[in-house]
Amino acid sequence: MGLSFTGPATRVVPVEEVTQVGQVRREALGLTTLAGFDALDAGRVGLAATEIATNVLRHGGGGRVLLSLIRGSAGLGVEICGVDRGPGFSLAQCLPDGYSTAGSQGQGLGAIQRQSTVFEAWSDAVGAVVLSRIYAAESQDRDLGxxxxxxxxxxxxxxxxxxxxxxxxxxxxxxxxxxxxxxxxxxxxxxxxxxxxxxxxxxxxxxxxxxxxxxxxxxxxxxxxxxxxxxxxxxxxxxxxxxxxxxxxxxxxxxxxxxxxxxxxxxxxxxxxxxxxxxxxxxxxxxxxxxxxxxxxxxxxxxxxxxxxxxxxxxxxxxxxxxxxxxxxxxxxxxxxx
CATH class of the missing domain: 3.60.40.10 (PPM-type phosphatase domain)
Incomplete structure (x- = not known):
């Protein structure tokens, strides 16, 4: 395959109040520049970052978002990971659009999944983790495990x-x-x-x-x-x-x-x-x-x-x-x- 990657520092953004949602989006968009994304793919990252940070704040009672530049088989990508301390959720219930526990439109997890090349979630008594990995849409990039x-x-x-x-x-x-x-x-x-x-x-x-x-x-x-x-x-x-x-x-x-x-x-x-x-x-x-x-x-x-x-x-x-x-x-x- 002939690939080598040394990871840059992970950006850890606390999300305890609403202005920090915007900070997550801005920092995620900064990573799209490093990854060489065009405006369309950067928009996918911006949407996923906003939804993940909003979920951390609104449904999880606060937490943090981890942002990383990642390597795929053909190029670079962006990883967004929301970590909260909320009551958790059932992924099967929360993925369909329209389901919400906080009076919102209930489109968050479904929207994140649609923008993601890789989408994963974990929920337990401690809280929830939502992971999105996004590569350029036209690159045919394959995620590396x-x-x-x-x-x-x-x-x-x-x-x-x-x-x-x-x-x-x-x-x-x-x-x-x-x-x-x-x-x-x-x-x-x-x-x-x-x-x-x-x-x-x-x-x-x-x-x-x-x-x-x-x-x-x-x-x-x-x-x-x-x-x-x-x-x-x-x-x-x-x-x-x-x-x-x-x-x-x-x-x-x-x-x-x-x-x-x-x-x-x-x-x-x-x-x-x-x-x-x-x-x-x-x-x-x-x-x-x-x-x-x-x-x-x-x-x-x-x-x-x-x-x-x-x-x-x-x-x-x-x-x-x-x-x-x-x-x-x-x-x-x-x-x-x-």
């Missing part, structure tokens, strides 16, 4: 955590890096380390870490992990250093992928990577220590088999520490489609 978040610590404009994905024919590489501390210097360390994923195709997981170490030698360093999958053989390889959590979920089986002690770019000793078989359809989930490790997808009936971006949003809602940068990447490990 990943979800990711790169959220800066409160009051910071940049994020010291980062992630990168690379697809090459039947090979997938997923990497996550947590620059020490937070702020511009941590962000610089993360971006420098992750740049090797785009520049060097075909390396083994431990070789990527070694390249990161060399490139980050003049930065403050960080924790990092790299996962490689050879889809043809079903062989997975993992190498990590520092406080990165990595989990492979396959049906009822959960496998933790351990990292070695050390700081990439500073105190790092090369170690042998872990090799293992990967079943098609498994879910890889890696995150920094900005997310608590006590999550368990078995507590969310059916969530493990939903879109990875929805999984990321729910875990961030329930387990974000709130006092550090947060980086999460989740990938559905399917054979590539060419």
């Amino acid at each position: 990943y979800g990711a978040l790169r959220a800066p610590m409160r009051h910071e404009s940049v994020c010291g955590d980062g992630w990168s994905l690379r697809w090459d024919d039947d090979r997938l590489v997923a990497a996550i890096l947590d620059g020490l501390g937070h702020g511009p210097q941590a962000s610089e360390a993360a971006d420098l380390g992750l740049s090797v994923i785009a520049e060097f195709p075909g390396l083994a997981a431990d070789d990527y870490l070694a390249r990161m170490h060399a490139r980050m030698s003049r930065t403050r360093g960080g924790a990092a992990a790299v996962f490689c999958l050879e889809a043809g053989s079903g062989q997975g390889t993992f190498a990590g250093a520092g406080n990165i959590a990595a989990t492979l979920l396959s049906g009822a089986v959960t496998r933790q992928l351990p990292s070695h002690p050390g700081i990439v770019g500073s105190n790092y000793r090369r170690a042998q990577p872990f090799r293992f078989d990967v079943r098609p359809g498994s879910l890889l989930l890696m995150h920094s220590d900005g997310l608590q490790t006590r999550w368990d997808l078995k507590r969310y009936e059916g969530l493990q088999h939903r879109h990875p971006a929805l999984i990321v949003a729910v875990l961030h809602r329930d387990f974000d520490r709130g006092r550090d940068d947060t980086g999460i990447v989740a990938v559905r490990l399917e054979a590539p489609h060419g």
Whole structure:
């Protein structure tokens, strides 16, 4: 396939009063410029962003909207994710136009779904999550089965955590890096380390870490992990250093992928990577220590088999520490489609 993408920072917009709905729309439209959308596709994003933010405020009692630039098979897209703390809803009831619990026209979820290339929703006792991914209508873009978040610590404009994905024919590489501390210097360390994923195709997981170490030698360093999958053989390889959590979920089986002690770019000793078989359809989930490790997808009936971006949003809602940068990447490990 020959694609590589390092995610920019996620834009987290609080929605507690009506003027913030307009802010969500403006920031979403800003992402359409980065994605190269024309006026028609930008209008789809603007409509979906407005409806999602309005639902968060009107039906969910407030919350936030997460905005991300995403990568599809042919180009860039925009992801809009509304997270609220309301009473939840039945998707089957709320999708048809005309249904409303707040005296509105009841066209919100249906309108969002019509504008979306990918539409997902989750509702439970904690609240609701509504996810929309939009690609250019004429691009014939295919969604890639990943979800990711790169959220800066409160009051910071940049994020010291980062992630990168690379697809090459039947090979997938997923990497996550947590620059020490937070702020511009941590962000610089993360971006420098992750740049090797785009520049060097075909390396083994431990070789990527070694390249990161060399490139980050003049930065403050960080924790990092790299996962490689050879889809043809079903062989997975993992190498990590520092406080990165990595989990492979396959049906009822959960496998933790351990990292070695050390700081990439500073105190790092090369170690042998872990090799293992990967079943098609498994879910890889890696995150920094900005997310608590006590999550368990078995507590969310059916969530493990939903879109990875929805999984990321729910875990961030329930387990974000709130006092550090947060980086999460989740990938559905399917054979590539060419």
